[in-house]
Amino acid sequence: MRRFTFLKGQATLNDFIVIEDHHGMQDLSPSFVQQLCDRRGGIGADGLLRVVRAQHVKDWQGDPELWFMDYRNSDGSVAEMCGNGLRLFARHLMNEQLVPSGRFSVATRAGVKEVRIARGGLISVDVGRPRTSPEPVTVNHGGSEWEATVVDVGNPHAVAFVDASELSALDLSRQPTWSPEATFPDGANVEFVHETEPGRISMRVHERGSGETMSCGTGVVAAAAAYQQRTGHSGQVVVTVPGGELTVDVEGAHAWLTGPAVIHMRGEYWA
Structure with a gap:
């Protein structure tokens, strides 16, 4: 039987499961992600965020030491970016003291995104120019x-x-x-x-x-x-x-x- 620790959170009620997998050891198959995100048969969420060092992500060519937001939709498909997910990912990094300050960078499939803690504890993320x-x-x-x-x-x-x-x-x-x-x-x-x-x-x-x-x-x-x-x-x-x-x-x-x-x-x- 498989057992692991998870966290659950939300950003304007867009809710996510967070899994720490710093060394890229978890096998997140689409069917397993579907199971986790199922609101009756699993934990339940709109999507899943895997916290992993960028060096363990296939095809990543950038800074290997960045934290990478590996985002999966609830149907198990991989997505390039998620703005609410990125804010929750950043909140987790801050809570767990995985970053040294309130301004830092996160790697995503849509490139490197900048994060800064805003007024009243809100989180601002640079999603790039649309x-x-x-x-x-x-x-x-x-x-x-x-x-x-x-x-x-x-x-x-x-x-x-x-x-x-x-x-x-x-x-x-x-x-x-x-x-x-x-x-x-x-x-x-x-x-x-x-x-x-x-x-x-x-x-x-x-x-x-x-x-x-x-x-x-x-x-x-x-x-x-x-x-x-x-x-x-x-x-x-x-x-x-x-x-x-x-x-x-x-x-x-x-x-x-x-x-x-x-x-x-x-x-x-x-x-």
């Missing part, structure tokens, strides 16, 4: 369709702007589709956004590999980027998601995502 595409995509869901903005935040997003009534009525237990299909050959996160007032938006999201979640950090950044492109707004964007509130600040080539992240528990899992 890249919007001039070519729109059409998102289809529930018999309706919207023209959406394609945004790359190290992972793929489609951001559709909807009315307030549409936002609340969406059934995101089903995955939205898009056309042309070739725009996202490996799937995408789809954000539905409504402007509540200048500089403030509300958002719901269907995440690739996880379904609807209470929050999506990279999705928040993608939504803010699409909002700025759509409206010309150049300042901070406050984004309300079902799990809470996050802010996005663009500083040159850097988009900083700021919000809470909390570790709630530590336990043992037997499988």
Whole structure:
């Protein structure tokens, strides 16, 4: 029987299992990750974060001594980035004194990301400058369709702007589709956004590999980027998601995502 220690936490109610595997010894097969993330048969989470030294990650070419955020969706698939996951990963590194200060770097499949502890214990992470595409995509869901903005935040997003009534009525237990299909050959996160007032938006999201979640950090950044492109707004964007509130600040080539992240528990899992 397999036994190991895990931690559990959340960042704006986007919840994750954290597994320490500093030397890359754990075999995290897709089926095992699915089992862990199952909310009835396992621990239950939107995804899993493996804490490992970068030197033990296949194909990593950067600094071998960095901590690497090895992120898996709840369906067992590997993802390039996760903004909320990165904040929780950083919280864990701070809690366990695995980093020497409140400013440090974390390796991810989307490159090296900078972290800094912000006001009131909030955590800010630099997810890089989101890249919007001039070519729109059409998102289809529930018999309706919207023209959406394609945004790359190290992972793929489609951001559709909807009315307030549409936002609340969406059934995101089903995955939205898009056309042309070739725009996202490996799937995408789809954000539905409504402007509540200048500089403030509300958002719901269907995440690739996880379904609807209470929050999506990279999705928040993608939504803010699409909002700025759509409206010309150049300042901070406050984004309300079902799990809470996050802010996005663009500083040159850097988009900083700021919000809470909390570790709630530590336990043992037997499988």
